[in-house]
Amino acid sequence: MSAPVPTLTPVPLTSVAELRQHHSQLVRLGLASHPAHARRLLSFLARDPDSHFPYAARLLAHHPDPHPALLNPLFSALPPRHAARLLALMLSLPLHPDHFTFPRILPAAEPLHLVAQLHALLLKLGFHAHPHSLNALLAAYLSNGSPGLAARVFRGGGAALDVVSWTTMVGGLCKLGLVDDARELFDAMPGRNLVSWNAMMSGYVKAGRFLDALEVFDEMRARGVEGNGFVAATAVVACTGAGALARGREVHRWVERLGVEVDEKLAAAVVDMYCKCGCVDEAWRVFEALPPLAKGLTSWNCMIGGFAVHGRGEDAVELFARMEREGVAPDDVTLVNVLTACAHAGMVSQGRHYFHYIVGRYGVEPKMEHYGCMVDLYGRAGQLDEAKKLIDDMPMEPDVGVLGALLGACRIHGNVDVGEPIGWRVIELDPQNSGRYVLLANLLATAGRWEDVARVRRLMDERNVSKEAGRSMIEVNGEIREFQCGGLCHPQPQVEEVYAMARDMMRRIGEEGYVPDTRDVLHDIAEEEKETPLLHHSEKLAIAFGLLHTRAGDTMRITKNLRVCRDCHEVTKFVSRVFEREIVVRDRNRFHHFKDGKCSCKDYW
Template sequence: MKFLVPYLPRLSPRSFHYLQSCKPLSSISTNRFKWNSTTNVVITNPTLVIMESCSTMSQLRQIQAHMTRTGLITHTFPMSRLLAFCALADTGDIRYANVLFDHIEKPNIYMWNTMIRGYCKAKIPTMAFFFFLQMVRQQVDMDCRSLVFALKACEQFARVFVGESVHCMIRKLGFDSELLLRNGLIHFYAHCGCLKLARKLFDESSFKDVVTWTSMIDGYTAQDYSDEAINLFNLMLLSDIEPNEVTLIAVLSACSQKGDISMGKTIHEFIRKKDKNYSLNLQNALLDMYVKCGSLVTARELFDNMEVRDVFSWTSLVNGHAKSGDLEYAKKLFDQIPERNVVSWNALIAGYSQNKRPEEALKLFHEMIGEGIIPVEHTLVSVLSACSQLSCLNLGQWIYQYYINEKRLHFSVTLANSLIDMYAKCGSIDAAEQVFSAMSTRDLVSWNSMIAAYAANGPAKQAVNLFDHMTCMGLKPDNITFVSLLTACSHGGLVSKGREYFDTMERNYGIKPQREHYACMIDLLGRAGLLEEAYKLITNMPMETCEAAWGALLNACRMHGNIKLAKFSACNLLSLDPEDSGIYVLLANICANGRKWGDVKMVRSLMREKGVKKLPGRSFIEIDGEIKEFLAADESHPESQQIYNVLNEIFFLSKLEDSDPQPINELTLLG
């Protein structure tokens, strides 16, 4: 073995004695820097004993210098330990490992395998596979582990065909009956989403160990096939193989996906009966299952009994309470987390955003940035949703510029969809179009978001054209597509087109019209003045009529002054939601416009009897990055007098511009 180390420092006897005095490292350091330490070899050489406790590259270089000076580095085993630390330790350096490997005349199979593993660990699969190909070209006698590590590298590639080539080599070498490799292949195909191939290998295996079962169960869970994962777990319990902790975590994750609390409790009881050691990972999996199945009381009991908790434990509970709408308790838990990470922040920000409290969501986002936490995709999706709710265009534009344009974050399809939605709801349809056009890959949500953007902002024909383009490309619309499409037809007055789409939904696309589709059609017909047809459609709905349908009809009555039908619609709406002040207000305005003052008085009396109060209108405006809220007749703002003076001036100027001003009848307003 030749080895040149002109750049390595000479390790003085004093330095070497210092390293010896540091041995063994503390238990904390040993756990933190554990790196494939040997368990089946008794090491007696003092230098190699120190080597096993090495924790930094600086220490490693000093040890290497001493091994070079003493000639120990020319031996295979010491060299393999140096290589293993550089390639596999958390504090190692895979590039340095490559330099070491290049100076080895005849690397053994362990060294080759170490390099493949090291590059897999470093998430550089091309280099890992390069070393595997070099083994093939140099006709190195590889073992099963070489092929397993090659498959691990293939899991990191975007396409499955590279792994299939390794599978072919396994067959040629006659290793396909080896359990280790069968398990590796099942794991590879399951990881890549080729579940049929994985299951075929699983079923063909004459002998299955716990890894075989777990790989297949975990594969189903990872691809959201929770039923198959749970069924396979039940079959496993009938076999002679007992599940291990990884199996239980995988099947608990399947229960979380499915919301199967019954099966989750069964697994929990199984763990109790087997008297299995509750590791933190297993406790967190149980906690996550109870949270996602909506059993927050049990989750809290489990959390309180945990002797050790990590950030995942806390975040899981925060997420559960935030999603259930108990944001005050979620915030209380969040404030108690000893060390928060980006996932913790995401859980609370998403909770506020999803529960229609966008101001708090944006405030948290600013606090998160202030604490130096770098947001991820999920963070920005929730923040963009909050921007949409507040029409906070400036912050949305800053997010796009800072994180997307400056490439601080990967521009994923999900993030692009959120941006389209945000721009559309802020009225910036051109910006939404630009994002949509710039997308290299689009999913159905992308098309739906853009169609909805056109529907909400006016250009109905563009929504129709985009739908036609989408279907020509072979994409199958869903029920959300048709809600946006029918809304576009309604806003654009495209009655015949709307009828056509509604009539062909089920026949051409297999989508049975739901309540929301009927509501869109009633709105379409009502806006066009076809009130009788709208009323006929609402009374012939094959399901119970919803608030949206009656609301659409009531609004149409307002537009076309049909007081009789308005009363009937309002009566049905109030039977569904008697506390909605907007229904009373709208009906009173319709009656006032028709000069039915007795009806107006009756509606006002009914509101008083029911104890219903008109909620004041409110609006938001963004000033210097801060959201300001204004209520109708609000005088709480310190500059309210100046604000009202400006509004009066604007109102006066608008009246001068109006050639035929219409007097505002205060009887048309309630409150």
């Protein structure tokens, strides 16, 4: 049984002078060597290692019985350089580390040569067979971007390897983008815990491989493993990324059935999922039903952002006002969402008001993305001079996102004079982004400047930049099918059936008055020849597939990786009326709800 700590009323230590005074009292009372008091004195070191290190060194040097337990808590509180310095001091006393020392110092150790030195010391002192030390070493190598060295340590781990070791490797490889290597290791794991399952799912989510993440989630459930809030949140985010509403609802029901505690993170994930899967009203019901403790700022931001991308600007600003009434202070994300809501709804004066109001009232510092939102707000409304003036008056140099917003606006309104110089500037700032080239080429094509369009294409070839292929996903009967521009990503027997449906779809809407919009086709060819590439756009193929598997009155939900083109937007309006479907399309920028030949955006996008 440990001895009780001798009493001395603790006082706040704010300076070395106060530390010396308090230390002298401890010495007079004979308490200076007691571990609890010594640890308190040493913890002062972490506040300012450069200034306080000499005093800490003298304190340790005169301690009658120094022990690793005095120093171990400090290692995780100190920056790597000072932690290494403290370890050197520890060894000079001499005071040998124990099995708690390396797990404290290794996770934050950098650069790589420091990790290698600690590895050598760990081997010398015989801690390489200790699971906690081994796992900390694996984490250190992985966090320093050395998966090869981590793998060598892992392969030599032998009996010291445990589920934490395997999970550390899986999670570390995922963070380095080596998701396939992580999956191979994950499949070979002799035993898994919830952290292991979540690490693999999170790795896939981070890599944008949402369907693979859901496959891991399904395997986990098939093995009878009960999840927790972390796993549930990751699964919900995967459903969000895939635009898989049915799967998202299923995961939500699973959370309710298991009685998983809904914290702020999970609550925000569920609200965000319904918003981004096209069910903003369902998101609203979930948001309203959240218990007060789960309704954090992130949930408010998700709901305001959900209204924003669905074009419901009035609802977004009304919810912001309610947020204020309930005493929740906005942050920089709130400002982005409110400005986005105003931009998508054409609420220019309101957007200008909220920009100045939130900045002035709540002290939110305007960042680059906020200026980008304001440029987008003015640009969509055709106020290009205001957008350009805002860029000129910005307190920082505009980045490619801000300039890209102006270029996009020039493309929408066909303003080549303003847009062309911005376009070339954007390309030079972001030379590997194919979307920048395509936007400029589209702008030039609208003016019939085919030689300049060819110049843009040659520049792409010279820089080995490939145009990002359009991809669209549609959920039918709980399954996700993906289509790529010009091709299909599902079993071959259905290929001809989908193409036949697409041709019939185009024929029928043509009889109802549809005329192809070929302005976005970047070739100086005859108009009738431009129509064929339009037929192969991924969302048209996804819609054709949806028509084959739904009935009149059903809702089809499609997620597209790029901004929907004008022709596909027009086609979808006609299809919604002619084939009596409600079609919800989520593109890179926002949601479009098509019904009875109209779109919720009112062609303001």
